[in-house]
Amino acid sequence: MKKALLILSIMTLFGGCITTEDYNARVGDIDTLQQNAAKLEARVIELEKENATLKAQLQALQDEKAGLQKNLKAVEQNEAGLEKKLRAVEDEKTGLAAKLHAAEDTRSDLQKEIANLKGQINELIKQRDAIAVEKDKTVSGLKSTYDDLLKEMKKEIENGQITITQLKDKLTLSMVEKVLFDSGSAEIKKEGKKVLERVGDILKQVKDKQINIEGHTDMVPISSKLQSRFATNWELSTARATTVVRYLQEKSGLDPKLMNAAGFAAYRPIDSNETEEGRAKNRRIEIILTPLGMEKSSN
Numbered sequence: 001m002k003k004a005l006l007i008l009s010i011m012t013l014f015g016g017c018i019t020t021e022d023y024n025a026r027v028g029d030i031d032t033l034q035q036n037a038a039k040l041e042a043r044v045i046e047l048e049k050e051n052a053t054l055k056a057q058l059q060a061l062q063d064e065k066a067g068l069q070k071n072l073k074a075v076e077q078n079e080a081g082l083e084k085k086l087r088a089v090e091d092e093k094t095g096l097a098a099k100l101h102a103a104e105d106t107r108s109d110l111q112k113e114i115a116n117l118k119g120q121i122n123e124l125i126k127q128r129d130a131i132a133v134e135k136d137k138t139v140s141g142l143k144s145t146y147d148d149l150l151k152e153m154k155k156e157i158e159n160g161q162i163t164i165t166q167l168k169d170k171l172t173l174s175m176v177e178k179v180l181f182d183s184g185s186a187e188i189k190k191e192g193k194k195v196l197e198r199v200g201d202i203l204k205q206v207k208d209k210q211i212n213i214e215g216h217t218d219m220v221p222i223s224s225k226l227q228s229r230f231a232t233n234w235e236l237s238t239a240r241a242t243t244v245v246r247y248l249q250e251k252s253g254l255d256p257k258l259m260n261a262a263g264f265a266a267y268r269p270i271d272s273n274e275t276e277e278g279r280a281k282n283r284r285i286e287i288i289l290t291p292l293g294m295e296k297s298s299n
Contacts, residue, residue: 142171142209142289148202149173156195170290173199174270177283184226186239188247196244199287200252211254212288215241215263216270218279238263244285258292 146166156162156179163174177183180192188196203211215237222230230236241261248254271278 142166142169145202145206145289146171149199152198152202153195162195170288172289173287175285175287176280177285178280180244180285181240184223184230184236186230186236186243188243193247193251196247197251200248200254203248203287203289204253206258206289207255208292209258209289210292211248211259212286212290213241213245213248213259213261214268214286214288215239215244215261216268216282216284216286217266218269218282219266219273220279233265234263236263237265240285244287 143166146164149164149171150157153162153164153173156175157164161176161179163172165172165174175195179195180188182189217233217237222232222236230239238261241263245256245259245261249256249259266273266282269278269282270284271281273279273282
């Protein structure tokens with residue numbers, strides 16, 4: 001209908017002078033135009049759809065770009081942090097290298113010190129072994145002296161007048177007062193001199209020991225008639241020890257450089273001072289042999 005009206009309008013426009021052939025030609029043109037228009041409209045729709053799709057893709061790309069930019073920023077920040085950590089690690093590495101170098105130096109010094117200490121230890125071991133050998137010789141020598149004294153003083157030992165003991169490298173000969181001295185006296189009795197001569201004959205063979213002579217008393221004070229000579233037991237005990245030392249030097253020929261004398265009064269008792277028997281044991285002279293260099297007085 002629309003097509004017929006269109007043709008009628010054209011014919012009217014041209015004054016009704018259009019031929020059938022022209023009419024058909026124009027109708028064909030109109031059909032062609034309408035088809036082209038329809039195609040164009042369809043194409044427009046397609047293009048609009050493509051446009052919408054492209055816009056969506058563009059938006060997606062823009063969103064992706066924004067995300068990538070955000071990720072890039074994060075990566076850049078992370079990279080900056082990693083670079084900072086890397087610098088810190090490098091600094092720590094440098095510090096550790098310095099510490100390692102110092103530790104190596106210390107280790108080298110310690111190894112030298114250890115080697116030196118080992119040398120000192122070995123030397124001390126040698127000295128210890130040498131001392132042990134010498135000590136064995138000393139103890140063996142003392143044992144010989146001990147045996148000689150036991151044999152020579154057998155009678156006095158049996159009577160309880162003399163005791164002889166050996167403890168490792170210390171030999172002690174103890175004589176009660178009555179063997180050598182009268183009460184309150186520092187003068188050696190005749191019988192005492194004989195005993196000392198026998199002891200001296202054995203001791204003069206000793207060349208490598210300190211010979212300590214000790215005087216001991218009981219707790220009984222010096223009587224008034226003796227105080228002018230011995231004010232206290234200190235003086236009496238010291239005088240007795242000195243007298244024995246001089247006698248052994250002068251009569252038995254003992255080396256005076258190996259001897260010393262000391263008095264201890266009543267302050268180193270070996271028994272009770274409450275009984276006569278105990279006091280008799282405390283009044284004594286002790287001859288003590290020890291290695292040279294040891295304390296010159298004995299407990």
